[in-house]
Amino acid sequence: MDGRHSDILVVGGGPAGLHAAFYAGWRGLQVQVLEARPVLGGQLQALYPDKVVYDIPGLPAVVASEVVSNLVAQLSGLPVSVQVNATARHLSAHNGGWRIATDDATFTARAVILAPGLGALTARAARVAGAEVHPGVRTEVPEAAALSGKHVLVVGGVPQAVQSALELVDAGAHVTLTHRRAGFRGHPAQLARLDQLRMEGRLEIIAPALMDRLTSEDAVLLEHGTERRVQADTVLLLNGYLPDLSPVQTWPLNWNGDYVPDGTGGQTVLPGVFVAGDAAYSGGSFKLISVGLAQAAIAANHAVHHVNPELKVRPGHSSEKWLAPRPRGPGEDGV
Numbered sequence: 551m552d553g554r555h556s557d558i559l560v561v562g563g564g565p566a567g568l569h570a571a572f573y574a575g576w577r578g579l580q581v582q583v584l585e586a587r588p589v590l591g592g593q594l595q596a597l598y599p600d601k602v603v604y605d606i607p608g609l610p611a612v613v614a615s616e617v618v619s620n621l622v623a624q625l626s627g628l629p630v631s632v633q634v635n636a637t638a639r640h641l642s643a644h645n646g647g648w649r650i651a652t653d654d655a656t657f658t659a660r661a662v663i664l665a666p667g668l669g670a671l672t673a674r675a676a677r678v679a680g681a682e683v684h685p686g687v688r689t690e691v692p693e694a695a696a697l698s699g700k701h702v703l704v705v706g707g708v709p710q711a712v713q714s715a716l717e718l719v720d721a722g723a724h725v726t727l728t729h730r731r732a733g734f735r736g737h738p739a740q741l742a743r744l745d746q747l748r749m750e751g752r753l754e755i756i757a758p759a760l761m762d763r764l765t766s767e768d769a770v771l772l773e774h775g776t777e778r779r780v781q782a783d784t785v786l787l788l789n790g791y792l793p794d795l796s797p798v799q800t801w802p803l804n805w806n807g808d809y810v811p812d813g814t815g816g817q818t819v820l821p822g823v824f825v826a827g828d829a830a831y832s833g834g835s836f837k838l839i840s841v842g843l844a845q846a847a848i849a850a851n852h853a854v855h856h857v858n859p860e861l862k863v864r865p866g867h868s869s870e871k872w873l874a875p876r877p878r879g880p881g882e883d884g885v
């Protein structure tokens with residue numbers, strides 16, 4: 551049984567996928583984005599949300615996570631739906647268009663824009679003694695509100711560990727944050743807040759400390775060689791991510807290693823299937839945000855024309871067209 555239908559399916563919620571969704575949505579088409587991770591943003595959000603990026607046109611220095619927030623904000627008001635925790639696995643022809651199956655749903659569309667980047671960013675496996683006996687070990691961050699009132703041990707020095715610890719405190723969890731090194735990575739504002747919460751006694755930090763083992767009810771840390779037992783209903787092991795392209799590499803796209811050959815407009819060998827971003831061969835392995843955004847704009851507009859030939863490939867200029875919510879120009883004080 552086929553699930554949701556849209557005009558265009560975008561595989562991957564990184565910068566290329568989000569910008570492709572923007573363009574197709576802005577042209578008035580229904581867009582469905584499928585993202586394997588629980589959150590959007592691709593490599594920027596998973597691998598370096600705290601780092602400053604200097605080579606995005608018009609933004610001299612911007613934190614990667616803010617690039618993501620802005621790409622997402624740009625979708626506001628457009629006919630774009632997002633499905634997270636959805637890894638696109640199978641592609642098949644359907645009624646002149648395409649059907650994509652994830653683990654628990656199918657999606658159909660007239661065109662597909664593939665923007666998988668380096669691959670589905672999956673959490674690194676947890677290798678902690680006793681992980682199999684503790685009932686609450688997680689490697690992906692759950693909805694913070696679900697852990698309200700619980701004792702949560704967050705393990706890791708990556709930005710996700712800091713962000714999760716803050717969100718969990720806000721949600722009313724009793725949080726302990728630990729890492730084998732003394733320092734944590736994160737947005738400066740988040741690091742400052744972490745310090746403030748620690749000083750207020752609203753969050754405990756045990757670092758540097760080694761995670762020695764988990765038992766069925768708590769965690770045992772080694773701090774300066776001394777054992778410390780930490781109460782933990784949930785243990786979040788946040789170790790970063792590994793990319794996995796294999797779910798889409800079975801698709802018959804004449805893959806050239808990690809790249810999909812593309813012609814004019816990002817068109818692949820399958821009619822109505824386009825590619826953009828790090829995975830597009832035409833990018834010449836540049837793997838840059840600015841390159842991916844340009845490819846996304848081109849692929850999305852070709853996909854729009856493929857779906858509805860009455861719509862021209864070239865989109866015209868956004869500055870000349872109405873786009874809700876319309877920002878006011880100089881001298882304009884209302885609609």
Ligand SMILES: Cc1cc2nc3c(=O)[nH]c(=O)nc-3n(C[C@H](O)[C@H](O)[C@H](O)COP(=O)(O)OP(=O)(O)OC[C@H]3O[C@@H](n4cnc5c(N)ncnc54)[C@H](O)[C@@H]3O)c2cc1C
Pocket residue numbers: 561562563564565566567584585586587590591592593594597598602603604605636637638639665666667668669670671794795797798826827828829837838839840842
């Ligand atoms: C540490 C680091 C620093 C960087 N710094 C810069 C910089 O300063 N400037 C710059 O221009 N570039 C930089 N880059 C490169 C830049 O991040 C990439 O070029 C960019 O993220 C590519 O965007 P994308 O949308 O093609 O892919 P990605 O960002 O990789 O996003 C792809 C998304 O698709 C999802 N996905 C994959 N497969 C599936 C599937 N089967 N189903 C559903 N979802 C799927 C993934 O989970 C991911 O979220 C940096 C990269 C790294 C690792």
